[in-house]
Amino acid sequence: MPRLTIDGKPIEVPAGTNIIEAARLLGIEVPHYCYHPGLSIAGQCRLCMVDLDNAPRPTIACNTQAADGMVVMTDTERVRETRRSIMEFHLINHPLDCPVCDQAGECWLQIYYMKHGLYDPRMVDDKVHKPKAVPLGPHVMLDAERCILCSRCVRFCDEITGTGELGIFHRGDHSEIGLFPGADLTNKYSGNVVDICPVGALTDRDFRFQVRVWYLDTARSICQGCARGCNIEVHTSRRRPHHAQGRRVARLKPRYHAEVNRWWICDEGRYGFAFVDDASRLTFPVRREGQAVHELLWDEAIPAVADALRRHQPDEIALLASPKMANEDLWAVRALAERLGTARVAFRVPPAAGGDQDDLLIRADKNPNTRGAELLGLDGDAAAIMADLRAGAIKCLWIFGHDVLHAAWPPAEAFEALTRAQTLIFSGTNASSVSALAHLVLPAAAWVEREGTVTNFEGRVQRFRRALDPLGAALPEHELIGRVLATLGAPVSATRAEHWFRALAAAVPAFAGMTYASIGDTGQMVSP
Ligand code: SF4
Ligand code: SF4
Numbered sequence: 001m002p003r004l005t006i007d008g009k010p011i012e013v014p015a016g017t018n019i020i021e022a023a024r025l026l027g028i029e030v031p032h033y034c035y036h037p038g039l040s041i042a043g044q045c046r047l048c049m050v051d052l053d054n055a056p057r058p059t060i061a062c063n064t065q066a067a068d069g070m071v072v073m074t075d076t077e078r079v080r081e082t083r084r085s086i087m088e089f090h091l092i093n094h095p096l097d098c099p100v101c102d103q104a105g106e107c108w109l110q111i112y113y114m115k116h117g118l119y120d121p122r123m124v125d126d127k128v129h130k131p132k133a134v135p136l137g138p139h140v141m142l143d144a145e146r147c148i149l150c151s152r153c154v155r156f157c158d159e160i161t162g163t164g165e166l167g168i169f170h171r172g173d174h175s176e177i178g179l180f181p182g183a184d185l186t187n188k189y190s191g192n193v194v195d196i197c198p199v200g201a202l203t204d205r206d207f208r209f210q211v212r213v214w215y216l217d218t219a220r221s222i223c224q225g226c227a228r229g230c231n232i233e234v235h236t237s238r239r240r241p242h243h244a245q246g247r248r249v250a251r252l253k254p255r256y257h258a259e260v261n262r263w264w265i266c267d268e269g270r271y272g273f274a275f276v277d278d279a280s281r282l283t284f285p286v287r288r289e290g291q292a293v294h295e296l297l298w299d300e301a302i303p304a305v306a307d308a309l310r311r312h313q314p315d316e317i318a319l320l321a322s323p324k325m326a327n328e329d330l331w332a333v334r335a336l337a338e339r340l341g342t343a344r345v346a347f348r349v350p351p352a353a354g355g356d357q358d359d360l361l362i363r364a365d366k367n368p369n370t371r372g373a374e375l376l377g378l379d380g381d382a383a384a385i386m387a388d389l390r391a392g393a394i395k396c397l398w399i400f401g402h403d404v405l406h407a408a409w410p411p412a413e414a415f416e417a418l419t420r421a422q423t424l425i426f427s428g429t430n431a432s433s434v435s436a437l438a439h440l441v442l443p444a445a446a447w448v449e450r451e452g453t454v455t456n457f458e459g460r461v462q463r464f465r466r467a468l469d470p471l472g473a474a475l476p477e478h479e480l481i482g483r484v485l486a487t488l489g490a491p492v493s494a495t496r497a498e499h500w501f502r503a504l505a506a507a508v509p510a511f512a513g514m515t516y517a518s519i520g521d522t523g524q525m526v527s528p
Pocket of ligand 1 (some may be wrong): 146147148149150151152153154177196198199201202283
């Protein structure tokens, strides 16, 4: 544990810590472009120069490890002058197209120019021109003129995905980032290069020109794309985004978590929010009688669901919950099953196609809460429920979200089973072939429109927050189940997600002692 002083402040850091990270621990920012804690050291941008008391010249902090007795100065006149010169060098050929650049407002050229530059430009020659708006792959656009050749994107593709699509080509001030011949930036994590590009050279094709970043609101959340549960931020726009009509989620960005996803997320998760404002969203409750479809108010729909459930014997009713539902919803499903007196509850519907998995983040299980559903005791036999429905032994089925006609079951048999139901209730976010058959359709809020918790494959319970209002009349599933329970006469005190979580933590040993506060922003492991 070397002990050193930085700007006169003493600190002890683990061996191997570089000066940028040691200074960060003291709250001192050493400006840098090419250094990234998740990548190898390149020492390329030269901006992180600091003074060491025994060195004749300023030294780069990224490639200097803290040593015992070291005296570091990050703010001497010599360091300030060096930074100014390096900023001027980085901006010599920069096009300064901030007014039309998506990075404006979160660009490290802008930020560092204001903090460490503020020189009068001396460049009188024509700037070197390079290709602009070059698609590198389905998600990423390159503006080579804006690139400062920090090589973060190259190192990401070499070291993190191992796909090596990018390189730096040509020499001197004609150097530019590009794809190797025949390569496309199609790896499953390509969007991360946009996040780590410190400038506006790599922009997100989905987000480009949608909205200025200073109009974005942020909510801390958890990706629901697979069982990893990557920590993310949901960025929403109070202003209508420019092109995509009605789209409210502007983008998803990774949120650092040392043990879950570090700095990264996959493209599948990053771009997996189109359903939220899709035209297929269910926005009001519906009753279907033969060919007739009636729109309902909740005050009509909830009693209709309760009446339908009351009409059947307990052993004629089954609930098909989903591992896409939050813990709070699943606990409400359990409470409903107990109230109805049915033991026919399941959540596992096999997908028609197997999911891909890798060693970085992506999990084969494309559900965020399979582990939670297991721990909450909902692991019944869904295939047997469908068989009993087809045989007429089950007469009332409530399906939560699943498109069972596109599962790994023979579609003709599944269709026959659904059409035999005397009462088919469907709740979910979007219309599907199941909602088209259901007698009662209940619109559910999407995960970005509500709060809750999910339990990832390792058993980490993580909170996601509400980023948007639910579309139309949609409600979180725990709320609509709670209303049905209340109409059935059950003593339900839970109205918010947090109440349902409190109830489940009091009843299920794996969650004992957990609260929303104790889960916080980093999550909490379930008890073994
Ligand atoms: S494109 Fe961005 S990340 Fe890649 S080298 Fe240029 S500035 Fe760095
Ligand atoms: S790895 Fe899974 S949880 Fe992470 S971003 Fe991708 S889909 Fe989402």
